[in-house]
Amino acid sequence: MGTSQLSRRTFLAAAGLAGLSVPLLNACGGSGSSDKNIEWWNIATTEPGKTLWRQAVQEFQAAHEGVTIKQNSMENDAYKSKMTAQTASGKLPDIFHTWGGGVLKQQVDAGLVRDITDDVASWINDLSPIARQAYQFDGKTYAVPYDIGMVGFWYNKAHFEKAKIEKPPATWGEFLEAVRKLKAAGITPIALAGKEKWPGHYYWAYLAIRVGGVAAVQEAAKTNDFTADPFVQAGRHLKELVDLQPFQNGFLGASYPSTNGQAALMGNGKTAMELMGQWAPNVQKEMGKGLGDDLGFFPFPAVEGGSGAVTEVFGGGGGNAIARDGSDTAIEFLKFFASVENDRKRVASGAYLPITKGAESAIKDPNLRTVWETLNKATGFQQYFDQAFPPAVGQEVNDQTAALIAGKATPEQVAQAVTRAAKGQ
Template identity: 65%
Template sequence: MSLSRRSAVTLAAVVLLIGGCASEGKPGPEAGAGGGSKVTVEWWNISTTEPLKSIWAEKVQEYQALHPNVIINNVPIENEAYKARLTTLTQSGKTPDIYTTWGGGVLKQQIDAGLAKDISADIAPWIDTMAPASLQAYQFDGKTYAVPYDIGMVGFWYNKALFAKAGITAPPATWAEYLDDIKKLKAAGITPIALAGKEKWPGHYYWAYLAMRVAGLDALKQAAVDHEFGGPDFVAAGRHLKELVDLDPFQKGFLGASYNTPDGQAATMGNGKAAMELMGQWAPSVEKEAGKDLGKDLGFFPFPAVEGGKGSASDAFGGGGGYAVGKDAPAEAVDFLKFISQIDNHRKAVESGAVLPVVKGAEDAVKDPNLAAVAQALSSATGFQLYLDQAYPPAVGQEVNDSVAELIAGKKTPEQVVEAITTTAKSD
């Protein structure tokens, strides 16, 4: 859950009258320096809540003051409404000049349709200021198609007091240790894991991470190319997940539980009724909103290593947000992205708690200790995998969510999971 995930919790709907998305003028020879003909840059984003909404509005004003010939038409749209409107627009062969993207399969479809601009040459002078992991979701065949503004990762959020009650003195480093801790928690009368089984996407995190640890990042990438998920390593990932499921680790009624409702996953965790949840960097704030603030009792640890696996325990899984550039966008579109990516401007967004650092040197701007734990893990990550329901084409990503949910519910075997995903991938 990148910002798209957060939106399921806090974003409020807005009603906007949106005009055409083509630029009103092409830049003159000195447009980027504040001279030349008038240019309008249409910017669709999902920053409808504070603090990022106000930060972006302020940066628009600052940029326009520096470039009097440029108008940045800042259009914040609620997440789900944004997806629907962008889909409608791209089906007509158009995009805004700048628009929110989560990379992966959807962006690749836009690239293949000739809608997203290759900005590799445009950002070459300053791409080295960006953290490499933050760029991966937007790069295809050695080319870059978006500029990141946020990144995050999924990991285990845990209740330190409940771990101590069960006699667990340190977070598990391996999958075997993790399963052993599940048994210790259950023996102490503690529900080990909160899970929103109804919503499916939280469950896919387990299979995805296990696939990363067992098969490795390269295997996940190759599977997307070959449309083949039936190898033994992917089956093994499902078998490891079944090991967990067989321990009955989730809260009562988890199959009907949502994520952010008063009786959902976040509230179960926040109210101290479960010892941990596998969730993104937004988890502490949602736990507080849906339940209670665990305060100093809340801790974070990365997904454990799997013994004998080909993947590195320091590889991270998550997402973020980026801004793609439309094929017909004026040069000022990329120049504006350069402006908001300058370290001082990015630091302000990071200090607000709205985003995690994607610009090198901004790490110390993270003030919240929970977010700092995630930022630290990301800073040492050796590789990065985008959420599978975003990394792959939409139909394949949905099948991952659906099939893994059925495995967790006891309705599919590990073999049936990979067979279903492969069938969908080959027919997509």
């Protein structure tokens, strides 16, 4: 998941880099013992990624005599925690999963990541510019994407029909009315993994984008000030939703990828909607039954009076980076993994969107086709807040959004707390 997708997401504590020193940096590097032994940390714990990643390793090893790639696959939050410790120690795996953005930038600034600009120059332009941008800083490339996508609402068409909702809501006011209709029909409107926090931040982030546009987020990134009106208004609109009690019972303790978590509730038809990335349908099927033809998708609604267009999207993808002293063989694996042949396999599985030119023809699911077309028509793109910003800021966004949803923080307090984190206070 983009997981975030999945599964979607901040794993560096600010203190994790504070203690790095020159001697420690000199000792850092890949954990593999040679060019022939490579350790790869990733988050491919669910299907189809679990199988696809294993097959890619097997094929690469068969074509490269003597090479062994040892996978260490971890669930999202476990991965973040493990990487925090590794980053603090100055020793990253030979190849490691990254969502890019501010988290990767801090690892780069600490000297822990290999600059692969020259290594990938002959083929990196075959990949989507949007997919690449989260892994490039100051004209240099530090990771290679394998997925790109956007967050939107996945909904149960049968539940909408029962609640007499004729079409997906196009505005925030219509969305709130849809929630009321679903509740009146005895249907739980929204599934939310409150325990993991990152799914909740999607609401605050998207609302801020709809109120002020991507430009407002870019300005906040420059000034480290999130007390501007779009962010306060985002909190107020989110509180409007929370006050309707739209989430399932026990949502504050619910996880995302589990047999009784957010994805399973959607996949088993227990709720009407979830706000999630392009990986959602597959995780719904992995953790539940899946909705088949009853599953639909619609973009995050416009906010009345807001300056953000519905064609501005919020999302991200996954990529792979290489430790500072990672080998050329690791580079070769990234090239192999990003090839159009492997990209088509991922896309054909229904869990990923294409990052290479020509792989889009492998999209079979009409919902994913809608996501892909929406992404390609986007007039603005904003990466997940908990990855776009430095780790301490991303974590504060997640924590404060969770507090607001739990009724423990006001919209103003959320904006102020995130600003303090951004200013290092």
